[in-house]
Amino acid sequence: MRLSRHRQCIPSCSSLHRVDEDEVYWRQKRDNEELEWSHDAISQLAQCFTNAMVGPRSWIGGLFNRSTNRRNDKYVDYPFNPLQVQRLQRLQERLQVPFDETRLDHQESLRSLWYAAFPNVILTALISEQWKDMGWQGHNPSTDFRGCGFVSLENLLFFARTYPKSFHRLLFKEGGKRATWEYPFAVAGINVTFMLIQMLDLYSVKPRCLPGVNFAKLLGEDEEAFDVLYCIAFEMMDAQWLAMHASYMEFNEVLRVTRTQLERELSLEDIHRIRDLPAYNLLYQ
Numbered sequence: 001m002r003l004s005r006h007r008q009c010i011p012s013c014s015s016l017h018r019v020d021e022d023e024v025y026w027r028q029k030r031d032n033e034e035l036e037w038s039h040d041a042i043s044q045l046a047q048c049f050t051n052a053m054v055g056p057r058s059w060i061g062g063l064f065n066r067s068t069n070r071r072n073d074k075y076v077d078y079p080f081n082p083l084q085v086q087r088l089q090r091l092q093e094r095l096q097v098p099f100d101e102t103r104l105d106h107q108e109s110l111r112s113l114w115y116a117a118f119p120n121v122i123l124t125a126l127i128s129e130q131w132k133d134m135g136w137q138g139h140n141p142s143t144d145f146r147g148c149g150f151v152s153l154e155n156l157l158f159f160a161r162t163y164p165k166s167f168h169r170l171l172f173k174e175g176g177k178r179a180t181w182e183y184p185f186a187v188a189g190i191n192v193t194f195m196l197i198q199m200l201d202l203y204s205v206k207p208r209c210l211p212g213v214n215f216a217k218l219l220g221e222d223e224e225a226f227d228v229l230y231c232i233a234f235e236m237m238d239a240q241w242l243a244m245h246a247s248y249m250e251f252n253e254v255l256r257v258t259r260t261q262l263e264r265e266l267s268l269e270d271i272h273r274i275r276d277l278p279a280y281n282l283l284y285q
Contacts, residue, residue: 084220099145116160135184152193158227176242211266218274225274235282
């Protein structure tokens with residue numbers, strides 16, 4: 001990925017770009033769920049930014065130690081309706097699909113992502129140094145997908161096609177006062193997918209935490225709820241990045257705060273559709 005110093009822009013005055021005053025309390029409350037940033041991951045990420053990364057890309061997915069949500073016994077046997085169960089199972093099936101660079105449909109999805117991001121730039125090959133311009137760690141994005149599978153590519157492609165203005169604003173870091181060393185867009189996107197899977201307890205047969213249970217209800221109303229939630233989470237992460245004046249070594253903390261805020265929104269009683277989430281408006285700023 002090529003790095004450049006970003007010119008100062010006028011910061012957004014949206015109240016959603018401010019860290020809540022009670023954030024310190026929430027951080028202390030969730031200490032036992034903190035996602036640990038390893039020294040090895042920091043080293044690899046720094047190499048990524050200087051285009052000096054070599055060897056296996058263990059940064060993706062494995063960046064965080066897996067941590068489980070706090071599970072409440074009252075949600076273990078929550079009575080999901082048949083449609084919610086069906087859509088939850090379909091989503092879980094998506095999570096089991098690895099990215100396969102030999103599959104033509106996966107290759108086509110990767111090309112589609114490139115042209116959604118850079119419609120006027122010809123992609124010379126599926127393995128190319130050009131991918132670094134989107135924020136991949138090397139010249140072959142398939143190595144980055146190993147941490148989260150094909151669903152992470154589906155999420156990025158959905159974002160690009162459904163909310164193109166938001167997608168490009170984050171890709172090109174157009175909003176707010178940016179850091180000298182910015183987070184790599186594509187790699188950050190994969191980690192947002194991984195964070196959502198953990199937060200919603202999607203590796204379990206049925207979610208056993210309040211955010212996961214409430215999400216299953218939203219999924220019953222909209223089968224694209226996971227993909228839309230991904231776009232919202234990406235926007236929230238970028239808003240927190242700006243609010244915290246973060247740089248690349250603070251990415252893990254930014255993502256953790258994003259998860260906390262998203263859990264709180266998913267716990268609101270008056271959320272009946274994915275578009276009822278307060279942060280949904282970030283997609284249209």
